[in-house]
Amino acid sequence: MRLIALSLLLLGLALGQPVRVTDATGREVEVRSSERIVSVGGSISEILGRLGVADRIVARDTGSYIPPQVVRKPDVGLFFRLNAEAILAQRPTLVLAVSEAGPPPVLEQLRRAGVSVVLVPDEPTVEGVKRKIRTVAAAVGQVARGEDLVRALERDLLALRSKILVRRGPEARVLYLYPRDPRNTFVCGEEASGAGLIALAGAQSAVKRVQGPGAVRGCVSLTAEAVVAARPEVILVPFFPDQPFSFEAVLRLPGVAETPAGKAGRIVAMDVTYLSGYGYTVGKAALDLHVAIYEKSGQALIPHPDFRR
Numbered sequence: 253m254r255l256i257a258l259s260l261l262l263l264g265l266a267l268g269q270p271v272r273v274t275d276a277t278g279r280e281v282e283v284r285s286s287e288r289i290v291s292v293g294g295s296i297s298e299i300l301g302r303l304g305v306a307d308r309i310v311a312r313d314t315g316s317y318i319p320p321q322v323v324r325k326p327d328v329g330l331f332f333r334l335n336a337e338a339i340l341a342q343r344p345t346l347v348l349a350v351s352e353a354g355p356p357p358v359l360e361q362l363r364r365a366g367v368s369v370v371l372v373p374d375e376p377t378v379e380g381v382k383r384k385i386r387t388v389a390a391a392v393g394q395v396a397r398g399e400d401l402v403r404a405l406e407r408d409l410l411a412l413r414s415k416i417l418v419r420r421g422p423e424a425r426v427l428y429l430y431p432r433d434p435r436n437t438f439v440c441g442e443e444a445s446g447a448g449l450i451a452l453a454g455a456q457s458a459v460k461r462v463q464g465p466g467a468v469r470g471c472v473s474l475t476a477e478a479v480v481a482a483r484p485e486v487i488l489v490p491f492f493p494d495q496p497f498s499f500e501a502v503l504r505l506p507g508v509a510e511t512p513a514g515k516a517g518r519i520v521a522m523d524v525t526y527l528s529g530y531g532y533t534v535g536k537a538a539l540d541l542h543v544a545i546y547e548k549s550g551q552a553l554i555p556h557p558d559f560r561r
Contacts (some may be wrong), residue, residue, distance in 0.1 A: 273391045276351035276373040283368045285345040286392040292331050293350035294524075295531030296372055297322050299385055300348070301558065302401055302532055303394040311342040313353075317493060318525060318558050336361040348391060350374040376448040376530050381405065385532055401532045408535025415542055416454040424545050426450045426520075427458040427484030427513065429505065430471055437474040437505055439482070444470030446490060446528035453541040458482040479507030486545050487513045490524035493559060497521060499551045520544045523556040533557065 270284045289308045291297040294315040300306055301319030311326040313334075328338045331350055336358045339347065344367055351374045353359070362369050370391050373383040382402050389398025428440040428447045440447050442457035447470065450457050459482050461470075472478075487508060491497040499519050508514040526537045536557060544552040 271390065271393065273370055273387060275371040275387065277371055281368055281370050283346055283370065283391050288343060288345045289392070290328060290339050290342060290344040290347045291316055291322070292334065292347065292353045293372065293374070294318065295384065295529035296348050296350065296388060298525065298529065298531040298533065298558065299388045299401070300392065303389055303392060303397050305392050305394060308392070310344060311339065318556055320559070334358045340365055346370065346391065348372055348388060374530070376445045378409065378534065381530050381532065381534050405532055405535045408539060412535060412539045412542060419454065419546060423454065423456040424485045425458040425483060426455045426486045426488050426545065427479065427482050428488045429474065430490060438471035439474050439478050440471040445530070449527060449538055449541055450488065452538040453545060455545050458484040474506060476507030480510050484511050484513045486518045486520060488520050488522070490527045491521045492524050517550050520552045520554065522554040523559060526554065526556040
């Protein structure tokens with residue numbers, strides 16, 4: 253049945269007919285044209301670049317900077333704080349957005365204006381990434397290229413599993429810290445999106461679950477007590493390509509220097525989209541993180557493979 257559906261979709265694209273795509277909410281969306289795309293979500297823009305349709309992107313959200321050419325496109329704001337007028341000013345035919353994009357009244361206004369809006373699945377799992385790739389690929393008429401990306405992801409994961417199988421010893425304890433801004437850093441548990449990569453890489457989160465006031469999406473404001481109690485062997489932090497980053501600044505965060513990771517200087521910094529975006533690169537990202545945790549010592553800076561200044 254899947255092969256028949258794929259054949260019908262390819263036939264429809266070849267005939268220039270509208271394509272129907274089921275989005276993350278179960279809504280069936282008719283995509284009449286994908287010639288002018290507003291991409292909302294860093295991993296969506298990343299996938300569009302690999303599908304060879306980056307030239308169709310007419311605007312992007314603040315978090316999209318891969319492929320490099322999208323940075324020159326108009327910025328329509330944060331994915332959860334979109335503005336309909338700013339999007340409509342770009343005359344889009346298709347908005348591809350992560351499932352949490354909004355607010356909902358803005359998305360409804362876009363639909364009423366005749367724009368096809370596809371909310372893309374964004375679960376932080378391998379199967380979720382495959383659904384994301386296939387949804388984006390179907391919406392822009394690149395189903396075959398989408399399947400190529402899925403196969404490449406599966407090859408990356410096979411390479412990762414082979415490393416995990418031959419490794420000896422207990423899983424490393426990794427603490428995920430998220431510096432939201434220079435004055436506010438969060439400690440994140442295993443339910444945080446970026447922390448999912450730790451388990452995929454064959455390590456364990458030093459903090460299982462965070463609780464209490466101020467907890468947001470598996471993260472809570474950093475305290476020295478929480479950091480020291482976690483006893484991490486490695487500290488993992490995202491870095492943002494448009495902002496300065498310093499390993500020394502991480503070591504100065506409350507409690508970090510008193511941990512086994514801090515004393516050994518074991519800090520891994522990863523490009524934020526590479527770490528938590530869950531795009532087609534998730535297999536490579538987990539493999540790079542595994543190598544940084546188990547095969548290197550000291551500090552490691554891991555850029556996104558597709559990012560160029």
